[in-house]
Amino acid sequence: MSEAKADILLVGGGSVGAIVALNLESGRHASVTVVCRSNFAAVSSRGYQIRSCDHGSVNGFKPSIVVNEIPQASDSRPFDYIVCTTKNVVDVPPSLFDLLRPAVTPGKTVIVLIQNGLNIEKPLIRAFESNIVLSGVSLIGANEPEPGTVVQDFPDTLYIGAFRNPKVSAKLEDAAADDFVRRYSAGGKTQCSVDKNVGYTRWRKLVYNSCLNSICAITGLDTGRIRLADGAVTGLVRPAMKEIVAVARKAGYELPDSVVDDMIEMDPVTLYLPPSMLSDTRKGNFIEYENILGEPLREAEKLGVPMPTLKVLFHLCQAIQWKNKELKGLVSVPPSSSAA
Numbered sequence: 448m449s450e451a452k453a454d455i456l457l458v459g460g461g462s463v464g465a466i467v468a469l470n471l472e473s474g475r476h477a478s479v480t481v482v483c484r485s486n487f488a489a490v491s492s493r494g495y496q497i498r499s500c501d502h503g504s505v506n507g508f509k510p511s512i513v514v515n516e517i518p519q520a521s522d523s524r525p526f527d528y529i530v531c532t533t534k535n536v537v538d539v540p541p542s543l544f545d546l547l548r549p550a551v552t553p554g555k556t557v558i559v560l561i562q563n564g565l566n567i568e569k570p571l572i573r574a575f576e577s578n579i580v581l582s583g584v585s586l587i588g589a590n591e592p593e594p595g596t597v598v599q600d601f602p603d604t605l606y607i608g609a610f611r612n613p614k615v616s617a618k619l620e621d622a623a624a625d626d627f628v629r630r631y632s633a634g635g636k637t638q639c640s641v642d643k644n645v646g647y648t649r650w651r652k653l654v655y656n657s658c659l660n661s662i663c664a665i666t667g668l669d670t671g672r673i674r675l676a677d678g679a680v681t682g683l684v685r686p687a688m689k690e691i692v693a694v695a696r697k698a699g700y701e702l703p704d705s706v707v708d709d710m711i712e713m714d715p716v717t718l719y720l721p722p723s724m725l726s727d728t729r730k731g732n733f734i735e736y737e738n739i740l741g742e743p744l745r746e747a748e749k750l751g752v753p754m755p756t757l758k759v760l761f762h763l764c765q766a767i768q769w770k771n772k773e774l775k776g777l778v779s780v781p782p783s784s785s786a787a
């Protein structure tokens with residue numbers, strides 16, 4: 448007898464969310480309800496148009512259900528999993544936990560955060576103390592150049608492991624990670640594996656994200672061009688990456704020296720890959736600078752590790768965020784006193 452499909456709510460049907468939904472649905476061990484926002488009209492009418500290095504061209508992919516607001520959890524059929532693939536922008540309300548609250552069944556729904564950054568689980572574990580929260584670290588290189596059209600340039604590699612919730616048994620957390628990996632992998636077009644050391648994996652990925660995402664977003668250059676640009680790798684990328692490695696080591700995660708070159712060379716130059724933060728600045732979207740730069744900086748301050756390059760990158764990103772907040776009416780400035 449085949450096992451029942453898991454009921455999965457996927458919040459954030461953008462670049463990563465579309466591919467996650469495709470992997471889950473194609474394995475036939477999950478039924479996915481996708482919450483879309485700006486691309487709702489496109490996805491609900493025509494489905495996703497996907498060009499993927501893993502799946503080829505998939506035109507008109509429609510997950511089981513497409514909605515444009517977070518549904519209320521049903522007593523008779525609660526969600527087994529809520530997968531979050533929104534950008535984690537903690538300095539812009541509403542908070543992720545307030546957004547998810549109606550759909551979470553206490554003690555039942557497993558929350559999976561497929562998002563970049565450090566300490567993203569903390570507010571979720573505080574808000575849902577009887578629920579399991581899993582970490583999803585993704586390498587995928589996906590973009591949505593227009594609503595509902597998704598381009599995936601990098602093979603989907605996803606690491607799933609448990610964030611430890613002191614009020615939930617570690618055995619149940621690990622079993623949930625195993626179950627999710629099995630369902631996600633069932634379609635056979637992805638590399639999804641269990642992550643036994645979530646802290647290490649997240650710090651390792653920060654070597655890329657804190658440095659390349661921010662430097663590309665600030666300069667407007669993709670990762671290929673940043674490697675070709677005069678002085679950018681030696682003057683900016685490498686020093687920033689070494690600072691992340693130093694603080695990770697002080698925090699107990701022994702990253703090897705080779706991680707710096709591994710991250711710089713991760714994508715081929717001619718892929719001209721825009722990291723997700725550069726895609727956001729190009730679209731005028733808010734950026735995830737707090738969890739990608741702010742949290743590592745705060746850890747460094749606690750541990751007494753200097754991060755001069757990261758600090759400058761953080762404040763430049765903070766200024767970019769403020770610019771977008773003003774454009775979107777979230778902050779206002781006093782009237783101009785210029786005579787012009």
Ligand SMILES: NC(=O)C1=CN([C@@H]2O[C@H](COP(=O)(O)OP(=O)(O)OC[C@H]3O[C@@H](n4cnc5c(N)ncnc54)[C@H](OP(=O)(O)O)[C@@H]3O)[C@@H](O)[C@H]2O)C=CC1
Nearest residue numbers: 459460461462463484485532533534562563585588589723
């Ligand atoms: N793209 C990539 O290659 C990679 C991304 N990541 C991480 O994965 C996460 C997702 O990134 P990515 O897919 O690129 O992001 P996208 O911006 O492409 O997609 C996020 C989606 O979430 C939607 N969304 C945001 N808030 C809400 C809400 N309140 N209700 C419903 N939908 C909402 C957005 O809608 P709207 O369009 O209206 O804003 C958008 O469709 C991030 O943490 C990112 O850092 C990790 C590895 C690689």
Ligand SMILES: CC(C)(CO)C(=O)C(=O)O
Nearest residue numbers: 585586587588722723724
């Ligand atoms: C490493 C990379 C570029 C894609 O996997 C990423 O994490 C991002 O775009 O934020």
